[in-house]
Amino acid sequence: MKVAILGTGYVGLSTGVSLAEIGHQVCCIDVDEAKINQLQQGISPIYEPGMEEFLTRNIAAGRLRFTTSHRQGVAGAEIVILAVGTPQREDGSADLTYLVEAAKDLAAYLEQETIVVIKSTVPVGTNDEVRKILEANCHEDVSVKMVANPEFLRQGSALKDTLEADRIIIGSDHQQAASKVKEMYSPLKVPCMLTSVRSAEMIKYASNAFLATKISFINAVANLCEAVGADVTDVAKGMGMDKRIGNHFLNAGIGYGGSCFPKDVKALWHTTRNEEVDFGVLAETMRINDEQQVRLVKKTLKRFAGDVSGKKIAMLGLSFKPETDDMREAPSIKIAQELTKLGAHVAAYDPVATKNAKRVIGESISYADTLLEAVTDADAVLVVTEWQEMKQMDIASLGEVMKQVIIFDGRNCLDEEQLRNCKNIEYHPIGRPAIIT
Numbered sequence: 163m164k165v166a167i168l169g170t171g172y173v174g175l176s177t178g179v180s181l182a183e184i185g186h187q188v189c190c191i192d193v194d195e196a197k198i199n200q201l202q203q204g205i206s207p208i209y210e211p212g213m214e215e216f217l218t219r220n221i222a223a224g225r226l227r228f229t230t231s232h233r234q235g236v237a238g239a240e241i242v243i244l245a246v247g248t249p250q251r252e253d254g255s256a257d258l259t260y261l262v263e264a265a266k267d268l269a270a271y272l273e274q275e276t277i278v279v280i281k282s283t284v285p286v287g288t289n290d291e292v293r294k295i296l297e298a299n300c301h302e303d304v305s306v307k308m309v310a311n312p313e314f315l316r317q318g319s320a321l322k323d324t325l326e327a328d329r330i331i332i333g334s335d336h337q338q339a340a341s342k343v344k345e346m347y348s349p350l351k352v353p354c355m356l357t358s359v360r361s362a363e364m365i366k367y368a369s370n371a372f373l374a375t376k377i378s379f380i381n382a383v384a385n386l387c388e389a390v391g392a393d394v395t396d397v398a399k400g401m402g403m404d405k406r407i408g409n410h411f412l413n414a415g416i417g418y419g420g421s422c423f424p425k426d427v428k429a430l431w432h433t434t435r436n437e438e439v440d441f442g443v444l445a446e447t448m449r450i451n452d453e454q455q456v457r458l459v460k461k462t463l464k465r466f467a468g469d470v471s472g473k474k475i476a477m478l479g480l481s482f483k484p485e486t487d488d489m490r491e492a493p494s495i496k497i498a499q500e501l502t503k504l505g506a507h508v509a510a511y512d513p514v515a516t517k518n519a520k521r522v523i524g525e526s527i528s529y530a531d532t533l534l535e536a537v538t539d540a541d542a543v544l545v546v547t548e549w550q551e552m553k554q555m556d557i558a559s560l561g562e563v564m565k566q567v568i569i570f571d572g573r574n575c576l577d578e579e580q581l582r583n584c585k586n587i588e589y590h591p592i593g594r595p596a597i598i599t
C-alpha cells in the first residue's frame with residue numbers, strides 16, 4: 163500500500179519505519195527542512211534505540227522516503243496519516259494549530275479514494291472538525307473518509323511498541339475505510355478493535371489518564387508507606403499479583419513526566435470542565451504528581467536541617483525517563499529549579515539528555531560530562547532517572563569522592579544488597595525504609 167505520513171516526531175517516524183518494515187511504500191512529510199535532510203541520510207533526529215537501523219534498511223530497500231513537499235508526499239497515497247504534535251495550551255486544553263495547518267496543507271492534494279487517519283492524540287470531536295477543514299479545501303470530487311487511529315507507543319521502546327502493540331484501535335464511521343486501515347496493519351498480527359471515531363478518540367485519553375492515575379495512586383501509597391513503616395516495592399508486588407490490578411505501572415518514584423501524560427491528563431480534565439462532568443480523580447492525579455516531583459527536594463532539605471545553601475548536589479539523570487533524550491515535563495526541571503532557589507549548587511549528569519536539558523533548564527546548574535565528575539565533592543546524590551549507568555554505579559567507591567555518601571533514590575533503582583554491604587552510607591529511597599550503614 164502507498165502511505166503518506168505528516169509529521170516525523172516519535173509517532174510519525176515510528177509509524178513510518180514500521181509500515182515500511184512490513185512492506186508498504188511510505189513517504190514521510192515534515193515542514194522542518196533540517197529534520198528531513200537528516201532523515202534522508204538515515205540519521206534520526208530523535209534518540210530512539212534501533213531507529214537508525216530501521217531507517218537505513220528501509221531507505222535502502224526503497225520503501226521509505228522523506229520530503230518537505232506535501233504535493234510530492236501525498237501524490238498517489240491510499241492512506242494519509244496525520245501525526246503532528248498536539249501540545250497543550252495555557253489553559254490545559256489541546257492546541258490543534260499544527261493539526262489544522264497540516265489538514266490545510268494536505269487538502270488540495272487529496273485524491274478521490276484517499277483515507278485520512280488521525281494518529282495524533284486529539285480531543286473527542288476533532289476528527290469531525292478536521293473532516294470539515296478538508297472538505298472545505300479539497301477538490302469537489304473527493305469524499306473525505308476519516309479514521310481515528312490513536313497511538314500507544316512509549317518513547318525509548320517506540321519501535322517494539324509499534325511492531326508488537328497490545329492493540330490497534332480503528333475508529334471510523336466508514337466501514338470500508340476502517341477495513342482498509344485494518345488491512346494496512348494486518349502483517350503485524352496485532353489485535354484490532356473497530357469502533358466509532360469518538361470512542362477511539364476517547365480510548366486514547368482514558369488510557370493515558372488511567373496509567374497516570376495508577377502512578378499517582380502508587381506514589382500516594384508510597385508516601386503512606388514511609389509514614390507507617392511499610393515498603394512500597396513489596397506492597398506494589400503484592401497488589402500486582404492480583405490479575406485485576408496487574409503489576410505494570412506501579413513503580414513509585416518522583417512522578418510522571420514526558421510529552422504526553424501531563425498534557426493529556428490536563429486536556430481530558432479540560433474536556434470534563436467544558437462538558438460539566440465531575441471527574442475529580444483527574445485533579446487529584448495531577449495534584450499528587452506536582453507534589454511528588456519535588457519530594458526529593460523536600461527530603462534533601464529535611465536531611466540538611468532546612469538549609470542546603472552552598473551544598474553541592476549531584477543530580478543523576480535529566481530526561482523524563484531512561485532511553486530517551488526528551489526533556490519535556492521531566493521532573494528534573496522542577497528539582498533543579500527548586501534546589502537552585504534554595505542556594506544549592508546542582509551538578510547534573512545524563513548520558514544523552516544534557517544538550518536538550520541545557521535548552522530547558524539553562525545555565526543555573528552545571529552539567530558534568532561523567533557520573534564521576536558529578537558526584538565528586540558532592541554533599542548528596544539524587545537519582546532522578548533510572549538509566550542503566552546509574553543502576554550499575556559502584557556505590558562503594560562513592561565514599562572516596564563524595565564528602566559524605568548520602569543518596570536519595572527517586573526511582574528506587576539502586577541495588578539493596580550492594581547498599582547494605584557498603585560502609586558509612588545513607589540511602590533514602592521512595593516509600594521504603596532508609597538504609598544507614
Ligand SMILES: NC(=O)C1=CN([C@@H]2O[C@H](COP(=O)(O)OP(=O)(O)OC[C@H]3O[C@@H](n4cnc5c(N)ncnc54)[C@H](O)[C@@H]3O)[C@@H](O)[C@H]2O)C=CC1
Binds near residue numbers: 263
Ligand atoms: N511522543 C510520544 O511518545 C507519543 C505521542 N503521541 C501523540 O502523537 C502526536 C505527535 O507526537 P510526537 O511524535 O511526539 O510529535 P513531535 O512534536 O515530536 O513531532 C511532530 C512533527 O510534526 C511536524 N509538523 C508540524 N506541522 C506539520 C505540517 N503541517 N506538515 C507536516 N509536518 C508537520 C513538526 O515539524 C514535527 O517534526 C501528539 O498528538 C502526541 O500527543 C501519541 C503516542 C506517543
Ligand SMILES: O=C(O)[C@H]1O[C@H](OP(=O)(O)OP(=O)(O)OC[C@H]2O[C@@H](n3ccc(=O)[nH]c3=O)[C@H](O)[C@@H]2O)[C@H](O)[C@@H](O)[C@@H]1O
Binds near residue numbers: 377417418420
Ligand atoms: O501518549 C503517549 O505519548 C504515550 O505516553 C506514555 O509513554 P511515555 O510518555 O513514552 O512513557 P512511560 O513509559 O509511560 O512513562 C511516562 C512517565 O511515567 C513515569 N512512570 C512510569 C511507570 C511507573 O510505574 N512509574 C512512573 O513513575 C515515567 O518515569 C515517566 O516519567 C504511555 O505509556 C504510552 O502508552 C503513550 O502512547
